[in-house]
Amino acid sequence: MIDPELRQLYQEVILDHGRSPRNCGKPDQFTCEAQGNNPMCGDRLTVYIDLADDGSIREAAFEGRGCAISMASASMMTEMLKGKSRAEAEALFRSFQALCTSDAAEAEDGADVDALERLQVLAGVRAFPVRVKCATLPWHTMQAAVSGQGGQEVTTEL
Amino acid sequence: MEGTAAVNLAPGDNSTAALDVERVRRDFPILQETVYDRPLVYFDNAASVQKPRQVIEAMSEAYETYYANVHRGVHHMSQRSTEVFEAGREKVARFLNAPSPDQIVLTRGTTESINLVAASYGRAFLEEGDEVILSVMEHHSNIVPWQLLRDELGIVIKVAPIDDQANFLLDDFAELLSPRTKLVAITHISNALGTVVPIEAVVRLAHEAGAVVLVDGAQAVAHMEIDVQALDVDFYAFSSHKLYGPTGIGGLYGKAELLERMPPYQGGGEMIDVVTFEKTTYKEPPHRFEAGTPAIVEGIGLGAAIDYVSALGRETIAAHESGLTEYAGERLSSVEGLKLHSRAKERASIMAFEMAGAHPHDIGTIVDRAGVAIRAGHHCAQPVMERFGVSATARASFGLYNTREEIDVLVDALGRVKEIFG
Numbered sequence A: 001m002i003d004p005e006l007r008q009l010y011q012e013v014i015l016d017h018g019r020s021p022r023n024c025g026k027p028d029q030f031t032c033e034a035q036g037n038n039p040m041c042g043d044r045l046t047v048y049i050d051l052a053d054d055g056s057i058r059e060a061a062f063e064g065r066g067c068a069i070s071m072a073s074a075s076m077m078t079e080m081l082k083g084k085s086r087a088e089a090e091a092l093f094r095s096f097q098a099l100c101t102s103d104a105a106e107a108e109d110g111a112d113v114d115a116l117e118r119l120q121v122l123a124g125v126r127a128f129p130v131r132v133k134c135a136t137l138p139w140h141t142m143q144a145a146v147s148g149q150g151g152q153e154v155t156t157e158l
Numbered sequence B: 001m002e003g004t005a006a007v008n009l010a011p012g013d014n015s016t017a018a019l020d021v022e023r024v025r026r027d028f029p030i031l032q033e034t035v036y037d038r039p040l041v042y043f044d045n046a047a048s049v050q051k052p053r054q055v056i057e058a059m060s061e062a063y064e065t066y067y068a069n070v071h072r073g074v075h076h077m078s079q080r081s082t083e084v085f086e087a088g089r090e091k092v093a094r095f096l097n098a099p100s101p102d103q104i105v106l107t108r109g110t111t112e113s114i115n116l117v118a119a120s121y122g123r124a125f126l127e128e129g130d131e132v133i134l135s136v137m138e139h140h141s142n143i144v145p146w147q148l149l150r151d152e153l154g155i156v157i158k159v160a161p162i163d164d165q166a167n168f169l170l171d172d173f174a175e176l177l178s179p180r181t182k183l184v185a186i187t188h189i190s191n192a193l194g195t196v197v198p199i200e201a202v203v204r205l206a207h208e209a210g211a212v213v214l215v216d217g218a219q220a221v222a223h224m225e226i227d228v229q230a231l232d233v234d235f236y237a238f239s240s241h242k243l244y245g246p247t248g249i250g251g252l253y254g255k256a257e258l259l260e261r262m263p264p265y266q267g268g269g270e271m272i273d274v275v276t277f278e279k280t281t282y283k284e285p286p287h288r289f290e291a292g293t294p295a296i297v298e299g300i301g302l303g304a305a306i307d308y309v310s311a312l313g314r315e316t317i318a319a320h321e322s323g324l325t326e327y328a329g330e331r332l333s334s335v336e337g338l339k340l341h342s343r344a345k346e347r348a349s350i351m352a353f354e355m356a357g358a359h360p361h362d363i364g365t366i367v368d369r370a371g372v373a374i375r376a377g378h379h380c381a382q383p384v385m386e387r388f389g390v391s392a393t394a395r396a397s398f399g400l401y402n403t404r405e406e407i408d409v410l411v412d413a414l415g416r417v418k419e420i421f422g
Ligand SMILES: Cc1ncc(COP(=O)(O)O)c(C=O)c1O
Pocket: B046, B047, B108, B109, B110, B111, B112, B139, B141, B142, B187, B189, B190, B191, B216, B218, B219, B239, B241, B380
């Protein structure tokens, strides 16, 4: 008898991404990177982005260790960033952030609704306020990488 | 009287007094609380322990009946506050077996006590090239003050190792000592692993090399008898909130001849003798190191906490906790896929572990839903986490009010972790 909110948090999709994260490891080719740090639990990750000449995201990858939620979030994020412009990536990030904190969140204009639909599996963090940061850290780190703030480490203590 | 020891003789053994856990549990109001409709199982005692009614009431009584600033008023309330506050200092002195209450500086806690030694003793008596030895298990509060001093003075920091079972390696420590070693700053009990450091031997070796020893007693004071004279330590730091007392206060014991030679740490009221714009003279220790209005009611609460723990008896508490630790060791080892990091021969009631396939953070969330409060993370001791090649562990730590049944609840909740992460 597992608490339904726990079931909601640890859905099969999340466990699967957590066990075998996609795009995990430092790629040969990338144009920017940033480090993310969750000082509360000691987790760290690095996000690598390969930007095309037009500024869109050609490839995304990450490296690091963390809880199932942060690993799944990073893994799913790298899958869905491919081919997006910076503006699209950031719109998706803001919509995802809203989804993690509010039941009534609406997708921002320009956010990929299909991607957001897939990210719904992470909405279970709403019932676990301290875990929201685990879900959003990879996205904060991605944003720092694409906006050229890779020199500074991103922390969740914002 | 409230607060008398809940001690009775264990059946069939009249040499050891066993702790009457059911009775002590009634002293802790928070233990009646529920979490997600489950009784609270509080296993985060290494972070901070819960407070007995006796401490809460002593503090309310102070605020309600005799609160005033200390050491300054001629009026009745100030005298009464001062008396009870200073009685707290005397209790600390007796508790640690310090020769005199004048050797107890009241600080905000362990962190401030260590910073005081680094800033006052360190700046006055260390110079470039001098060596300070720490252990790899130190809490960040016993690492960073020495790094600040290193940046300022150019001292050298050396690190004493542990083995894979988390045992402190005394011989390796001895090897690090040199004529340039001026100070050893070391934990008594590791908060991340529970390892107990053989302080007497460390002190003997350090003194032979001419170094003074500061012991971080944050984790030790609530779990074992501390006799600063028998240990022959030069400084001993602790926090009240890990000793069943309030936050915001703690202490530093120092040898009299060292405290007397040390310059002030902070400037302000309370620590001065005569102030003119040309020259100020300072009070004798311990007041020289206590600038500003102290945490008055917290000091009174600390006194009440010491009365509470002393009445139960630290040996009795230690026996109860070592029983729990042994039981937890057996039960946790039976959990499939669980790896215990706390395996030192000499260890206290702290169990750090990992589970295959489940991150400590996820373990913490899942057992929380069963009402069990454990810590997941780096425990403010990142270097020792690195030593074991992990970024985080889960940690269950026990206090005097914990029971075997509660350990069963934890083990059961770890079954949920397996169910989810399988
Ligand atoms: C071994 C050790 N040293 C130092 C500290 C710091 O204590 P405080 O935060 O009360 O100053 C702690 C508390 O977490 C500890 O466990």
